[in-house]
Amino acid sequence: MNNISVYKKLIKIDWLLVLLLVTLVSIGCLALYSAADADWNPWAVRHFQRSIIGFFIAVFIALIDIKLIYRFAWIPLIISIFMLLLLYFVSDQSVNRWLDLGFIKLQPSELAKISLILALARYFHDIQIRDYGKISYSIVAIIISLPVVILTLIQPDLGTAVMQILLIGSLVFLAGLRVWFLILFFGIFTASLPFLWLNLHDYQKQRILTHLDPSTDALGAGYHINQSKIALGSGGVFGKGFLQGSQSHLDFLPEKQTDFIFTMIGEEFGLAGSLFVLMIFVLIMLYTYMISFLQSSQFGRLVCSGIVFMLFSYVFVNIGMVSGMLPVVGAPLPLISYGGSSMLTIFISFGIVLSASIHRFDKLETRERY
Amino acid sequence: MKKNKLLLEEQLQSFSRRAILLGGLQLGLLGLTVNHLYKIQISDGKKYSLLSDKNRFNFSLIPSSRGSIFDRQGRILATNTGTFDIEIVPEWSKDIQKTLYDLSDLISLNEDEIRNILNLSKKQKKFIPIIIKGNIDRQTISKIAINIPHLPGVTIQQNERRIFPQGSLTVHVTGYVGKVSKSEQKENTPELFLPGFRIGKSGIELQYDKQMRGIPGEKRVEVNSLGKVIRSSIEKKIIKGKDFQLSLDVQLQTKALRRLQAGNDKLVDVNSTQAKNILSSNKSYAWQLRDDRKYINKNQNGDIVLPESGSVVVMDIHSGEVIVSASAPTYDPNKFDPGISASDWQMLSNHPRNPLINKAISGQYPPGSTFKMMVGLAALEAGVITPKTKSFCSGHIEIGDMKFHCWSKQGHGRVGLMDAIAQSCDVFFYEIALKTGINNIAKISREFGLGAPTGINLPGEKGGLIPDRDWKLKVKQKVWRPGETIIAGIGQGYVLVTPIQLALMTARIANGGKKIIPTLLKPSKKLSSNISNAKVSKTNLNIIKKAMEKVTLGEFGTGRSFRLGIRGVEMAGKTGTVQVRRISTKERESTEGVIKNEDRIWQWRDHALYVGYAPMDNPKYAISVIVEHGGSGSSKAGPIARDIMESILQNDPTKFVPKTPIQKPMI
Known part of the structure; x- marks a missing residue:
């Protein structure tokens, strides 16, 4: 199995999964075309170009042996922490999430998510089977992840940090954590909320307060949510039609090319459109879960299900936010929203999923030093 | 190894359990999301659609263009x-x-x-x-x-x-427009709330305001979040305000107004040195000239005086169309938009000669001797006199313990109705008024349009006052006294009329008692054949007309000095001089006699009146002239009426030819 040719590997790629991803990218391109008032520029074209690059990155990763990914699973985390630190020291603004590498602007906290998944999957994989569920290991896992979370939190990027915490939680849970510890974990999380609140920036507090009652500040922070709900709601069953979204095209909708792109789709294609997009995501998640179940290694299983959870958290937080269910935290809709970092994260992630799928029967040697 | 394999199995099972659990949680949360989306997009879809449209569209009114006003020849009196x-x-x-x-x-x-x-x-x-x-x-x-x-x-x-x-020439008829006041905004018409919207405040502008406004259009404007207009579409077309053509003739109106203001004075060009000196030294006078006249008045003594004030009304006796309706002093309505200054408003509203009032319909004056036709007619109708009944005038008459004076100190001797009207003998009318009784006089007066608003299509018309016994009892809570009938006999006392009423009275006399209603619109409503007739006998009315002719043609007629300068055309009429203050016995018996009109202060001078119709034998126009505190009817009001009537007749399509080339007036 180890030495199958690249050609054979290409054939073995889960092209159905790729097709689903391509569908999302296509929806994204069309939505961005609409967001730019029927213009492929400036967003749709770049979105397409990025997705091509992303596609090749994914296929490239898919061809890499899962053993190699396993062996170097710590590296991305170290790079992520390094980039976050760099951002911390380089940044001179109060809010800085982007690291300008010259040729690309990256959001290290996004890339950190997949790094966390890889690192934690590797960590839990390496634990002696009988030690599964031991609390000390879970605590170690949390400590491993802590630098990323803290560095993300002080950017500050509360939304991503919360998503990272939930991701860590889900991985720890999947790895076999005792249920009572899980309760404790969320207990601590809840207890730390007041502390978190005190350390929030004013705009973050405002966002959360606004979420609790959007109508209090119709032209301020609540404006976005209200306008987004109006746009979604006025879409009805089948929407106002492609390019006909009055809320979006008359600029009542903020950030319609990034975080609020789902709203625009909902306005122009109605509930049917919203559900179609959601359905694609669900299909991808189910498919990935299936791949996860077929894995012969714990590493592969955790990586794949971790990626499902990551994708889920993106989708849930984004749609929850634009429909007024959750606070405005700034989460993109993967592969549809305009933005390089989340797209890169998703393509890298699904490159790993594809690789895991191709190499699903590979046995990974557990290092016995634990 | 086997144990290890078992553990691996266990590990897979644990993972599967937990993965399914986590997957279930995820599906559950996504289910919640779907539910939420359903609620927003389907359940509340209508609500959000409305909100979206409200965001998107602004409805705005497009004010319609206000209708214009034209005179009978199509000349513009008011437009935008x-x-x-x-x-x-x-x-x-x-x-x-x-x-x-x-x-x-x-x-x-x-x-x-x-x-x-x-x-x-x-x-x-x-x-x-x-x-x-x-x-x-x-x-x-x-x-x-x-x-x-x-x-x-x-x-x-x-x-x-x-x-x-036309500036100040027709302002009292056209009226003016102004900003909508708070109280007027109560009306359920949205255009009234538009900034800069104007509505009629007086005159025709007020009378036909609703029709002249038209109906505003509606524009649907699509705006973006910044309020920038993206595109707009007309939802409702504007309906332009209705135009109105008046029966007024601006040319004749100008002539009438200027002639009235000139009086018997000489006119001095405002740019002359004398005028300039006066204007610079007398600010008040300078202001009062602001009705865009180019002349100032100089009286016989060479003093600069204010222009005469008063009113002229000319009416078509068959249709009731008002051809001239002048009121002096006047003002320029163009100063009311966008707004008149507070000081100008003060000047206008506190002016002793009331420029804001349309004296033609709202000025109430005792009719004086012009009322004698009504008294004479009432006496004939009541049968208390015949045309042959004579009376002796010695210059005064004593009734009871009261002494009543004729305007002529020496008296008129023996006079009948015809001569009493022609020479305006007061004593004759004292006597017949007493015989006829106030109620009979009032009844006839009302038949001829006095005592109540004529119904002309202008707001603010006053009704004047024709007193009778019931009125006195009701309003004054006192019994009518014979002395009051006596002075009513010469149109003094309680009797009050408006210039439009006087013109209407004259018109109804001239047209044989047809009860026409004055109107300012042309074409006036089709002359209905069922215009009712005044309840008087034609014979008696003809006697009155003959008497009015004698005013002009008679040897001692009060109108003999101002006959028309048109070949074969004469004007029948009646002069009137209304005493404004009571002349005391002491003054009357003093060596100097009654103080001359010109020597009194303006407010105490007599009103000069004239009513008439022409041509005498085939009447067409009725005129009433009142010069406030202008002196005597025959010396002041009559000549004004003559000049105006001449212009009107020359202007008439049937062309009345002047006897001699008429002197071109200075105005």
Whole structure:
């Protein structure tokens, strides 16, 4: 199995999964075309170009042996922490999430998510089977992840940090954590909320307060949510039609090319459109879960299900936010929203999923030093 | 190894359990999301659709163009003109004060005006535009337009403004327009809330306001989140306001007004040295001349005096169309839009000669001797006299313990009805009035349009007053006394009439008692054949007409000195001189006699009146002239009426030819 040719590997790629991803990218391109008032520029074209690059990155990763990914699973985390630190020291603004590498602007906290998944999957994989569920290991896992979370939190990027915490939680849970510890974990999380609140920036507090009652500040922070709900709601069953979204095209909708792109789709294609997009995501998640179940290694299983959870958290937080269910935290809709970092994260992630799928029967040697 | 394999199995099972659990949780949360989306997009879809449309569309009214007013020849009396106004929207200007100071380099803006705008901007909502200056000329506008980028918040707005090309000539008929007051905004018409909307405040502008306004259109404007207009569509077309053509003839109106104001005075050009000296030394006089006359009055003594005030009404006796309706002094309605200054308003409203009042319909005066036709007719109708009944006038008569004087100290000797009217003998009418009784006189007067508003289509008409016994009892709570009938016999005492009523009375006498109603519209409603007739005998009416003819033609007629200068055409009429103050016995018996009219202060002088119709043998026009405190009817009002009637007859399509070339008046 180890030495199958690249050609054979290409054939073995889960092209159905790729097709689903391509569908999302296509929806994204069309939505961005609409967001730019029927213009492929400036967003749709770049979105397409990025997705091509992303596609090749994914296929490239898919061809890499899962053993190699396993062996170097710590590296991305170290790079992520390094980039976050760099951002911390380089940044001179109060809010800085982007690291300008010259040729690309990256959001290290996004890339950190997949790094966390890889690192934690590797960590839990390496634990002696009988030690599964031991609390000390879970605590170690949390400590491993802590630098990323803290560095993300002080950017500050509360939304991503919360998503990272939930991701860590889900991985720890999947790895076999005792249920009572899980309760404790969320207990601590809840207890730390007041502390978190005190350390929030004013705009973050405002966002959360606004979420609790959007109508209090119709032209301020609540404006976005209200306008987004109006746009979604006025879409009805089948929407106002492609390019006909009055809320979006008359600029009542903020950030319609990034975080609020789902709203625009909902306005122009109605509930049917919203559900179609959601359905694609669900299909991808189910498919990935299936791949996860077929894995012969714990590493592969955790990586794949971790990626499902990551994708889920993106989708849930984004749609929850634009429909007024959750606070405005700034989460993109993967592969549809305009933005390089989340797209890169998703393509890298699904490159790993594809690789895991191709190499699903590979046995990974557990290092016995634990 | 086996144990290890078992553990691996266990590990897979544990993972599967937990993965399914986590997957279930995820599906559950996504289910919640779907439910939420369903609620927003389907359950509340209608609500959000409405909100979306509200976001998207602004409905705005397009004010319709106000209807114009024309005279009977189609000359414009009131219309609209486009003007450029400069406005500022405080919201769009970071520093209004700075913007205004910058703007003051381009247009004249003084500190006060800037302060007013700043105050206003603090009081009202920031997005409501404030007019900085209205009616800006094109050159200045283009200068401002170039600099607009440096004047944040300043906008150029094209608005409509009401103009009255005839200035002060017809203002009392056309009226004027003004801003909508708070109380008027209660009406359920949205256009009244538009800034800059004008409604009729008086005259025809008020009478036919609703029709002249038209119906505003509606514009649906699609706006983006910044309020910028993306596109607009007309939802409802405007219906233009209705035009009105009046029966008035501006040319004749001008002639009448100027002739009335000239009186018997000499006219001096305002640009002459004498006039300039007077105007610079007498501010009040200078102001009162602001009705755009080019002349000032100089009386026989060479003194500069104010122009005469009063009213002239000319009416078609068959249709009731009012051809001239002049009221002096007058004012320029163009000053009311965009707004009249407080000091100008003070001057206008406190002016002793009441320029704001349309004296033709709202000025109430005792009719004096012009009332004698009514008294005579009432006496004939009541049968208390015949045309042959004679009476002796010794210059006064004593009834009871009261002494009543004739205007002629020496008396008229033996006079009958005809001569009493022709020479305006008071004593004759004292006697017949007493015999006829006030109620009979009142009844006939009312038949001829006195004592109640005539129903002319203008707001603010007064009814005058024709007293009778019931009225006295009701209003004064006193019994009618015979002495009051006596002075009513010469149109004094309680009796009050308006100039339009006098013209109507004369018209109804001239047309044989047809009860026409005066109107200012042309074409007036089709002459209905069922115009009722006054309940008087034709014979008696003809006697009165003959008497009025004798006023002009009789040897001692009070109108003999001002006959028409047109071949074969004469004017029948009646003069009137109304005493304003009571002449005491002491004054009457003093060596100097009654103080001469010219020597009294203006307010105490007699009113001069004349009513008449022409041509005498085939009447067509009726005229009433009243010169307030103008002296005697025969010396002041009569000649004015003659000159005006001459112009009217010459203007008539049937062409009355002048006897000699008529002297062109100076006006």
